[in-house]
Amino acid sequence: MNFDVVTLxxxxxxxxxxxxxxxxxxxxxxxxxxxxxxxxWAEGRHQVTDDPPYGxxxxxxxxxxxxxxxxxxxxxxRPGAKVLLMSPQGKPFDQQQAQQLSQQENLxxxxxxxxxxxxxxxxxxxxxYTIGDFVLTGGELPAMVMIDxxxxxxxxxxxxxxxxxADSFSDGLLEHPxxxxxxEFEGQRVPxxxxxxxxxxxxxxxxxxxxxxxxxxxxxxxxxxQLTDDDLLExxxxxxxxxxxxxxxxx
Numbered sequence: 001m002n003f004d005v006v007t008l009x010x011x012x013x014x015x016x017x018x019x020x021x022x023x024x025x026x027x028x029x030x031x032x033x034x035x036x037x038x039x040x041w042a043e044g045r046h047q048v049t050d051d052p053p054y055g056x057x058x059x060x061x062x063x064x065x066x067x068x069x070x071x072x073x074x075x076x077x078r079p080g081a082k083v084l085l086m087s088p089q090g091k092p093f094d095q096q097q098a099q100q101l102s103q104q105e106n107l108x109x110x111x112x113x114x115x116x117x118x119x120x121x122x123x124x125x126x127x128x129y130t131i132g133d134f135v136l137t138g139g140e141l142p143a144m145v146m147i148d149x150x151x152x153x154x155x156x157x158x159x160x161x162x163x164x165x166a167d168s169f170s171d172g173l174l175e176h177p178x179x180x181x182x183x184e185f186e187g188q189r190v191p192x193x194x195x196x197x198x199x200x201x202x203x204x205x206x207x208x209x210x211x212x213x214x215x216x217x218x219x220x221x222x223x224x225x226q227l228t229d230d231d232l233l234e235x236x237x238x239x240x241x242x243x244x245x246x247x248x249x250x251x
Contacts (some may be wrong), residue, residue, distance in 0.1 A: 001077055001104070001154055003033045003147050005140075006070045007111040007208040008049065010035035012140045022148060025157045026052070033147060050114055059115035067110060067121050074108050081106035082126045084146070086139025087116065087238055090128030095169035097129070102153040105206050109146070110138030172225030174218055176209035207231070 005013060013035035017023060025031045043065070050060040075081050082104050091097070099108060110117070110125065117226040122128070131142045152158055179190040193205045211234055214221050227235065 001031050001102075001151070002081075002106045002109070003031065003109065003151070004074050004078065004081070004144055005033070005035045005109045005111060005147075006033055006067065006074070007138075007140055007143075008038050008040050008113055009111075009138070009140060010037050013144065016144050017147070021157060022151055024063035025151060025154070028156070030154060030156050031151050033151075036070065036074070037064040038066055038070060041066040041073065053115065057115075061115050061244070062112055062117045062121075064118040064120045067117060068124055071108065071110075071124050078108070081108050083108045083110065083124060085110045085122065085125045085128040086112060086130075086142045087128045088130050088133075088135050089132040093129045093131050093142075093149070097147070098146070098153060101150045101171075107150070109139070109143040111143050113138045120128070167220075171210075172221060173210040173212045176206040176213065208234055209234050209240070214244065215239065216242070 007013070013033065017026060017033050022031070026033060038049050042049050042063075048063065049066050049095075050062050053059070053061045062129055075083070082101070084107060086099075086109060110121070129146065130144065131145050136142065179194060183190050183195065191205065193201050196202070211231060214225075215235065215238060222235070
């Protein structure tokens with residue numbers, strides 16, 4: 001899969017993807033991540049990429065010409081590529097969006113700076129994304145987050161593809177707790193069910209823990225997730241059993 005990034009700071013992408021799992025995926029040729037310098041598509045001796053806004057106001061606005069030239073050039077190299085604009089005004093990026101984007105062969109990320117892009121750039125874009133309700137100095141960090149989230153879903157990137165399938169949010173719920181050796185650490189023991197060897201009991205415990213953790217930490221997720229009849233019965237039992245636990249809300 002090809003990830004092309006248009007940015008004023010291509011050097012920012014060198015270190016984050018040089019090591020760990022994504023770095024290995026790049027070495028294996030499973031993914032290609034290329035950061036392109038926006039000024040390469042700017043004209044004039046100074047290769048200007050921004051200008052003051054019409055109507056006045058603080059800050060500078062990124063000009064449409066270099067961005068649109070970059071899009072045209074990259075789409076010529078990557079036919080069918082989806083163009084993604086990093087913007088605080090975009091749709092919230094989540095695990096479901098990552099799964100959808102992982103089905104693409106080519107993605108082009110546009111990273112803004114200053115006061116953002118000239119509005120006319122949006123007509124050349126397939127989708128806009130934000131990674132949260134906050135503002136950063138540029139779109140580079142959101143692009144890195146999205147690339148990491150999408151790349152790890154590709155076949156062969158993770159050592160065990162089941163790891164991605166069991167992640168938090170993959171089925172709409174938070175992930176269950178994990179334990180490893182030693183069986184006891186500073187007075188805290190691993191739940192006995194995980195030591196039982198009974199795979200059916202372990203699966204049931206993990207599902208129950210998913211429901212409980214989601215109920216406690218992100219109850220809003222339960223409004224949209226598809227639950228089985230057994231899930232609903234277990235959820236009612238958990239609500240009754242853990243009434244004393246403070247449930248986190250968005251209020």
